[in-house]
Amino acid sequence: MNTTEANAPVLKLQDIHKMFSGITAIENFSLEVYPGEIVALVGDNGAGKSTLIKIISGVHSPTSGSISIEGETVTMSNATMARSHGIEVVYQDLALADQQSVYMNMFLGREPVNGLGLLDRRRMIAETENLVKELDVRIPSAHATIRDLSGGQRQGVAIARATHWASKLILLDEPTAALGVAETAKVEEIVLSLKRRNIGVLIISHSLDQVFKLSDRICVLRRGKQIGVRETAKTDKNEIIAMITGLQQQ
Amino acid sequence: MSSANTSAASQGLANRFNLQQYVVYLGFLAIFLFFAVVLKDSGFLTVRNLSNIVLQTAPATIMAIGLVFVMSAGEIDLSIGSTVAVAALAAAVTLGHYGLVAGVLAGLGAGLLIGLLNGALVAYVKLPSFLVTLATLGLFAGVSRSMTDLRSIPVTDSVFTGFFGSGVFLGIPSLIWWTAIAVAIGHIIYRETRFGAHVLATGDNARAASVSGISVPRIRLAVMAISGGLAGLAGLLYAGRLQAAKYTLGETDLMTVIAAVIVGGTLLNGGRGSIIGALVGSLMMGMLNNGLILMGLSVSDQMIVRGLIILAAVAVSLREKSR
Ligand SMILES: Nc1ncnc2c1ncn2[C@@H]1O[C@H](COP(=O)(O)OP(=O)(O)OP(=O)(O)O)[C@@H](O)[C@H]1O
Numbered sequence: 139m140n141t142t143e144a145n146a147p148v149l150k151l152q153d154i155h156k157m158f159s160g161i162t163a164i165e166n167f168s169l170e171v172y173p174g175e176i177v178a179l180v181g182d183n184g185a186g187k188s189t190l191i192k193i194i195s196g197v198h199s200p201t202s203g204s205i206s207i208e209g210e211t212v213t214m215s216n217a218t219m220a221r222s223h224g225i226e227v228v229y230q231d232l233a234l235a236d237q238q239s240v241y242m243n244m245f246l247g248r249e250p251v252n253g254l255g256l257l258d259r260r261r262m263i264a265e266t267e268n269l270v271k272e273l274d275v276r277i278p279s280a281h282a283t284i285r286d287l288s289g290g291q292r293q294g295v296a297i298a299r300a301t302h303w304a305s306k307l308i309l310l311d312e313p314t315a316a317l318g319v320a321e322t323a324k325v326e327e328i329v330l331s332l333k334r335r336n337i338g339v340l341i342i343s344h345s346l347d348q349v350f351k352l353s354d355r356i357c358v359l360r361r362g363k364q365i366g367v368r369e370t371a372k373t374d375k376n377e378i379i380a381m382i383t384g385l386q387q388q
Numbered sequence: 389m390s391s392a393n394t395s396a397a398s399q400g401l402a403n404r405f406n407l408q409q410y411v412v413y414l415g416f417l418a419i420f421l422f423f424a425v426v427l428k429d430s431g432f433l434t435v436r437n438l439s440n441i442v443l444q445t446a447p448a449t450i451m452a453i454g455l456v457f458v459m460s461a462g463e464i465d466l467s468i469g470s471t472v473a474v475a476a477l478a479a480a481v482t483l484g485h486y487g488l489v490a491g492v493l494a495g496l497g498a499g500l501l502i503g504l505l506n507g508a509l510v511a512y513v514k515l516p517s518f519l520v521t522l523a524t525l526g527l528f529a530g531v532s533r534s535m536t537d538l539r540s541i542p543v544t545d546s547v548f549t550g551f552f553g554s555g556v557f558l559g560i561p562s563l564i565w566w567t568a569i570a571v572a573i574g575h576i577i578y579r580e581t582r583f584g585a586h587v588l589a590t591g592d593n594a595r596a597a598s599v600s601g602i603s604v605p606r607i608r609l610a611v612m613a614i615s616g617g618l619a620g621l622a623g624l625l626y627a628g629r630l631q632a633a634k635y636t637l638g639e640t641d642l643m644t645v646i647a648a649v650i651v652g653g654t655l656l657n658g659g660r661g662s663i664i665g666a667l668v669g670s671l672m673m674g675m676l677n678n679g680l681i682l683m684g685l686s687v688s689d690q691m692i693v694r695g696l697i698i699l700a701a702v703a704v705s706l707r708e709k710s711r
């Protein structure tokens with residue numbers, strides 16, 4: 139695994155700029171994520187973290203700069219392309235269809251069909267039930283409607299969906315924001331299992347405890363500017379807080 | 389906290405399971421029983437009268453199927469009210485000049501084109517469907533009037549009137565065949581195909597659908613086209629049954645069809661719906677019409693009572709759905 143880590147990064151961002159109608163949201167952003175590596179993206183509210191995730195996943199296109207996946211430069215004009223490159227995302231708003239069942243959400247946009255071209259519900263339900271059991275996310279049933287779930291359960295569905303489909307890279311935008319203590323621990327476990335599957339992880343979190351527990355490297359963003367990248371083992375919370383806020387800690 | 393959430397959720401689930409799904413069937417049954425008792429000497433319960441109700445509602449049911457797709461995708465189509473007349477007139481005029489096949493294609497084509505026009509404006513120009521179809525409702529009401537200078541066009545081709553109107557096949561009237569086939573195909577596409585699932589996802593959360601790789605504009609275009617095409621078919625059924633086409637066809641159907649769809653369990657805001665529910669809703673509206681006429685109400689009283697009952701039915705079904 140360490141040999142592949144030394145090889146090509148799964149994701150490479152070079153000089154990414156993003157303007158929203160004249161306002162700069164991201165400038166001069168460059169970052170590499172290697173297979174099996176967990177990189178944390180931290181910064182205050184409005185720093186541009188979600189925008190960056192959406193650029194990588196193809197929801198927004200960068201104003202300038204390049205994105206490469208496994209050494210190959212790609213232009214991502216929509217979310218389908220990112221998914222076809224094995225990139226999965228847990229968005230901050232989860233992107234779930236509230237009135238549909240858990241299993242339909244799990245397969246949203248990728249529903250399997252049988253020989254007659256009809257939805258293969260049995261397969262979707264069975265795979266969803268397996269996954270829910272495997273990841274130990276407590277959801278009443280694969281048939282449950284999303285809006286009848288609690289905030290944590292909804293987050294569980296979004297995370298289960300992303301981990302199910304990701305083959306190279308997973309982008310997590312505050313995946314534990316709505317979760318209790320036990321559920322947070324479970325998600326952290328899932329993130330570490332992705333590392334074992336040699337999948338690259340880019341995780342946004344406001345919890346520095348979590349960042350230090352999970353990540354290999356930490357990238358700090360402040361008002362759209364990349365302040366720096368640190369190896370987790372070689373930094374401490376004070377330094378990261380100083381980088382996030384721009385103030386010196388005593 | 390999480391256990392409180394879970395129990396509230398399962399309670400909500402039970403609630404909606406009991407009422408929302410079945411409100412249309414209960415309403416149908418209640419109205420049926422009411423008329424069966426009140427009108428027992430006026431011929432309401434005769435086979436002839438009951439089958440008449442189904443025949444008369446065929447065009448509305450066909451339109452309702454299209455509207456279930458449209459509303460499930462979070463859109464609305466008000467233009468069906470005038471699409472029906474344009475399609476019927478196009479079919480009748482073309483039929484007279486160029487024969488049966490051309491007439492049928494002209495009617496369906498007119499509906500489909502209107503649907504595609506609505507759909508393109510909604511999906512690609514990104515205008516709200518309410519405003520687009522309100523405008524095209526008026527536009528094509530004008531077109532249908534000018535097409536034949538307000539004249540009614542007779543439809544004499546007996547193959548056409550048999551196929552789309554008064555014919556009988558295997559002992560079952562052709563209008564019932566049309567209803568049954570359209571409901572069956574519509575139900576399968578809606579419930580059992582990826583397209584149906586994508587329609588629901590689009591109406592439920594267009595952004596989630598979009599990041600899941602669903603082409604939201606294409607879905608919007610498709611549902612509007614389906615609605616236009618089915619309104620065109622409804623126009624053919626009117627022309628076939630009445631053996632004539634006129635600009636007034638379908639004029640009063642819009643409210644009935646929207647009510648049938650909503651009462652049948654389709655959410656106005658998208659994401660959830662039922663083709664079978666729309667069928668039952670449409671039959672319920674037809675039964676209401678029929679019963680009020682048999683009760684001897686004047687036309688204006690019929691309109692008032694029907695309006696009130698639709699209001700009540702829609703209020704009940706919407707209350708159940710919006711928690
Ligand atoms: N679609 C958009 N159009 C215009 N401005 C936008 C858009 N999306 C984001 N922005 C702006 O870009 C900046 C960065 O927003 P972003 O959502 O990336 O912040 P964030 O770091 O994820 O914050 P939080 O921690 O609150 O989630 C904000 O100033 C926001 O207003």
Ligand SMILES: [Mg+2]
Pocket residue numbers: 187188189230311
């Ligand atoms: Mg954010």
